[in-house]
Each structure stands twice: as C-alpha cells, then as structure tokens.
Amino acid sequence: MSRIALLTAPEAPFGLADLYADGDPGPIVAALAHIPELAEVTLPFLGAVLGPSAVGLRTKEIVILRSSAMLGCRYCVDAHTVVARDASLSVDEVRALRGEGDVAAAFAEDRERALIAWVDAVAVGPGDPPAAVAAAMAERYADADLVELTLLVGTTVMLNRFATCLRLPTGEQTRSRLDAEGWS
Amino acid sequence: MSAAIGEHPHSPATLAGAVAAGRMSGRLWLYANYHCNLACTYCLTESAPGVPRRLLGGDRMRALADEAATLGFTAIGVTGGEPFLLPDLPEVVADLAARLPVVVLSNATLFTPALVERLRPWADLPVTVQVSLDRPDPVDNDAMRGPHNFRKVVEGVPLLVEAGIRVRVATTLELDEIGPEPTADQERLCVLHRALGVADEDHVIRPIVRRGRAATQGLGVVAARDDLEPELTVTADGAFWSPFAPTVTGGRLDIDLLVSRSTTPLELPVSRMLGFLEGRSPGHDTTLGIR
Numbered sequence: 217m218s219r220i221a222l223l224t225a226p227e228a229p230f231g232l233a234d235l236y237a238d239g240d241p242g243p244i245v246a247a248l249a250h251i252p253e254l255a256e257v258t259l260p261f262l263g264a265v266l267g268p269s270a271v272g273l274r275t276k277e278i279v280i281l282r283s284s285a286m287l288g289c290r291y292c293v294d295a296h297t298v299v300a301r302d303a304s305l306s307v308d309e310v311r312a313l314r315g316e317g318d319v320a321a322a323f324a325e326d327r328e329r330a331l332i333a334w335v336d337a338v339a340v341g342p343g344d345p346p347a348a349v350a351a352a353m354a355e356r357y358a359d360a361d362l363v364e365l366t367l368l369v370g371t372t373v374m375l376n377r378f379a380t381c382l383r384l385p386t387g388e389q390t391r392s393r394l395d396a397e398g399w400s
Numbered sequence: 401m402s403a404a405i406g407e408h409p410h411s412p413a414t415l416a417g418a419v420a421a422g423r424m425s426g427r428l429w430l431y432a433n434y435h436c437n438l439a440c441t442y443c444l445t446e447s448a449p450g451v452p453r454r455l456l457g458g459d460r461m462r463a464l465a466d467e468a469a470t471l472g473f474t475a476i477g478v479t480g481g482e483p484f485l486l487p488d489l490p491e492v493v494a495d496l497a498a499r500l501p502v503v504v505l506s507n508a509t510l511f512t513p514a515l516v517e518r519l520r521p522w523a524d525l526p527v528t529v530q531v532s533l534d535r536p537d538p539v540d541n542d543a544m545r546g547p548h549n550f551r552k553v554v555e556g557v558p559l560l561v562e563a564g565i566r567v568r569v570a571t572t573l574e575l576d577e578i579g580p581e582p583t584a585d586q587e588r589l590c591v592l593h594r595a596l597g598v599a600d601e602d603h604v605i606r607p608i609v610r611r612g613r614a615a616t617q618g619l620g621v622v623a624a625r626d627d628l629e630p631e632l633t634v635t636a637d638g639a640f641w642s643p644f645a646p647t648v649t650g651g652r653l654d655i656d657l658l659v660s661r662s663t664t665p666l667e668l669p670v671s672r673m674l675g676f677l678e679g680r681s682p683g684h685d686t687t688l689g690i691r
C-alpha cells in the first residue's frame with residue numbers, strides 16, 4: 217500500500233492531463249502529480265537520464281538494475297528486471313545484478329565487470345570509490361561516459377529512495393510479466 | 401515585476417496584459433482559513449468548526465498583497481471557511497486594503513457590535529464585505545445553512561452598513577432556479593436586501609458548484625475548468641485556477657485545478673496561469689456565469 221495517494225486522471229492537476237492521455241501513467245507519475253511544477257521538470261529529466269542516449273540500453277540497464285538492487289528497492293528491481301530482459305540481458309546476468317548470482321561468472325566482459333564495481337561503490341558509498349575501482353573505470357570509459365553513468369547511478373538512487381520510502385506499488389503489467397517469467 | 405514574468409517560458413504575456421484583454425481576472429483570491437462556524441449543505445470546502453484550519457496567516461497574506469500589487473493584480477478577495485473567525489482579520493484586511501481594494505466573503509453570523517466596532521476603519525478603506533443570503537425566509541434559508549443563520553445575517557448587515565462599510569449580498573442557488581426573470585422568492589429577497597441597506601448592484605446570484613460537500617450531497621452544477629473564470633487563488637496548500645477550485649471532498653483537498661504547490665514567489669503561479677491561458681481567445685469566459 218502506497219504511503220501517498222496515487223492520483224488518477226480526474227484527480228490530477230489539469231496541467232498534467234497529457235501524462236494521463238494514454239491511461240495509467242504508472243506510480244512515479246501518479247505520485248509526482250501532487251506537485252505539477254516539479255513533475256513538469258522531473259519527468260523530462262528522468263526521461264533524459266534514464267532513456268535512450270549515447271550510452272547503450274544494455275549498459276544503462278546494468279547500471280539501473282544494479283543500483284536498485286544495491287539500494288534494496290523492490291519497485292525499481294521489479295520494473296527493471298523486466299526492462300533488462302527486454303534489453304537482452306540474459307537470465308543469469310539479471311540474477312547476478314539482482315544479487316542472486318555471481319557477477320564474475322555471469323559477465324564475461326571486463327568492461328562490464330568494472331562498471332558493476334563502479335555502480336556498487338557509487339550507489340552505496342560512503343565517500344570516494346576505492347582507487348582500484350576508479351582506475352578500472354578510467355581505463356575503460358571516456359570522461360563523457362563516466363559522467364553519464366555516474367549521473368545515472370545517482371538518479372537511480374534518487375528514484376530508489378523515492379519509490380521505496382513512498383512504498384510505490386509494482387504495476388500490474390510488470391507483476392504479470394515477473395510472474396510469467398518465474399521471478400519472485 | 402511583470403516584465404520578468406514575460407521572460408518565463410510559460411508566459412509570453414504579462415499579467416496586466418491578460419487582465420486588460422479579459423483573459424484573466426485582476427483579483428487575487430486568498431483562502432484565509434478553512435474552518436467555519438457553519439456547515440452548509442453546499443459548502444465547497446466541507447467547512448465546519450472542527451475541520452483542519454489550513455491557515456494562510458496574516459503575515460503571508462500581507463506579503464502576498466505586496467507581491468500582487470507589484471505584479472499588476474488590481475484587487476484582492478479574502479475567503480474561507482469563515483474569515484471572521486480569525487482574531488486578527490480586521491487589522492490584516494486593513495493592511496491589504498492599503499495595497500489593493502479588498503472584498504471579504506463572510507457568512508455574516510459573527511457581526512456583534514463589538515466586532516463591527518473593530519471594523520470601523522474599513523469604512524475609509526476600499527473594503528467590501530460580501531455576505532451570503534440565499535432565501536427570503538428563515539426556514540428555507542436556514543435549511544441549507546443552519547439554525548439562526550437568517551436572523552444573524554439580517555441583524556449583522558445593518559450594523560456594517562451603519563458603520564459605513566460597503567456590503568454585497570451573494571445568493572447561491574441551484575442553476576435551474578436562476579432564470580432571466582427573478583422568481584417571486586428572489587423578488588422578496590431583493591426587497592429584503594434593500595431594506596438591509598444593500599443596493600441592487602451589490603446583489604449577486606450564482607449557482608451552486610458541484611464540488612466538495614455539494615458534490616457529496618448531489619447538489620449544484622458540474623463545472624469544468626473553462627466554466628470557471630480564471631482567478632488565481634492562493635491557499636495554504638498552493639495556487640489554484642479559481643476560488644471554486646481548492647475544494648475539499650471526503651476530507652481530502654481536491655487538486656484537479658491546482659496551478660502550483662509553490663506560491664513563493666507569487667510570480668511562479670502567475671506565470672504558470674498565464675501559460676495555461678495562452679491560446680484562449682480574449683474575453684473567453686465561463687458558460688455558466690460562475691463568479
């Protein structure tokens with residue numbers, strides 16, 4: 217049960233009608249709708265950071281799912297288990313990112329293992345990530361990628377805490393996908 | 401500053417321009433509070449003695465009046481709840497009226513001689529008190545508004561008039577009771593308000609809006625956003641499209657007509673309001689005459 221009312225189309229501020237035009241916009245929108253002026257800037261920001269960009273979809277889903285698992289965010293882990301599978305991560309890879317399997321065994325590529333170590337360090341901190349983890353990233357990623365991936369971890373952590381602390385419910389579509397594919 | 405408003409992406413127009421073009425009311429409404437000594441059957445805000453007060457506060461109201469005058473608003477409305485339950489209302493309204501003309505809405509049940517004495521300075525200020533009176537008979541009137549309401553109004557209004565304070569009477573009826581010609585009851589009500597010292601031009605009749613307790617009771621007319629005159633309305637909870645917008649239904653604030661949660665600076669909701677108004681034709685107005 218969510219800690220806040222998730223606004224339906226007739227309850228939401230009129231200025232956000234477009235977000236409801238295709239039906240239920242999901243709990244993050246339905247929560248942000250309480251503050252239209254923040255929803256209007258937050259949603260495009262989330263879209264820009266989490267959506268398609270110069271960094272490929274697979275890489276982004278590794279970051280989002282791993283951050284969410286590190287933060288123990290049930291809502292985001294549920295949602296991004298499905299998205300990660302759609303972004304062609306294997307079942308073993310998704311299990312490893314969720315903390316249910318061995319990362320080293322699931323991810324053959326050095327580059328992706330370095331990224332996962334970076335995500336773990338950035339997401340939970342505290343303080344500066346270990347030098348070896350930072351060096352491994354610097355060797356394998358350009359500055360622009362490092363900036364974008366680190367922003368992506370930070371943004372995911374923000375969403376993790378938002379969804380967890382407001383107890384946002386997993387959407388019905390996601391729930392049925394998870395059930396159908398055997399995710400607990 | 402109105403020039404600065406024009407720079408916001410939401411609003412190429414200025415407030416003064418929108419008001420002059422008839423796109424938006426020049427009056428800024430302030431919800432002083434939500435509690436009330438009455439509990440009328442059609443109350444938009446489910447007001448009653450024990451409800452959450454949602455106070456705006458005198459200092460905040462003064463600050464809003466300052467900003468309103470700077471931004472180009474031409475008048476202020478104070479509503480509630482029953483604003484006269486607030487102990488500092490006489491002084492707060494006097495301060496607002498030093499900035500802009502003020503209309504204060506009231507159920508007119510609290511006007512004791514002692515209170516009216518404190519209101520005397522309003523006689524020299526641009527202050528109007530708009531009181532509610534729906535029916536020319538105590539039984540019919542009090543059925544919707546509660547016991548002794550009628551008597552208190554007909555006793556209170558002359559005290560205000562004698563103190564030199566301008567009074568308007570607002571009558572709230574079902575839409576089908578409002579026709580081009582006044583009914584016999586409305587004629588009698590006009591006789592009454594004239595006898596109380598309120599002129600015909602200071603009597604308004606408007607329909608019950610189906611929001612808040614009126615919606616729960618199945619009363620009034622359904623009003624969409626464009627049926628309501630755009631009149632920026634600030635409450636403790638945010639800025640709304642119209643004074644008919646920040647209603648309470650089932651104990652929960654309705655935010656379907658919320659413009660912004662934040663009201664500081666006032667320029668923020670003004671700018672958003674102007675953005676929403678863009679594209680509406682000049683003079684675009686309500687189809688239901690809800691004001």
Ligand code: SF4
Nearest residue numbers: 436438439440443507
């Ligand atoms: S309609 Fe006015 S007088 Fe009646 S309960 Fe509501 S706020 Fe009070």
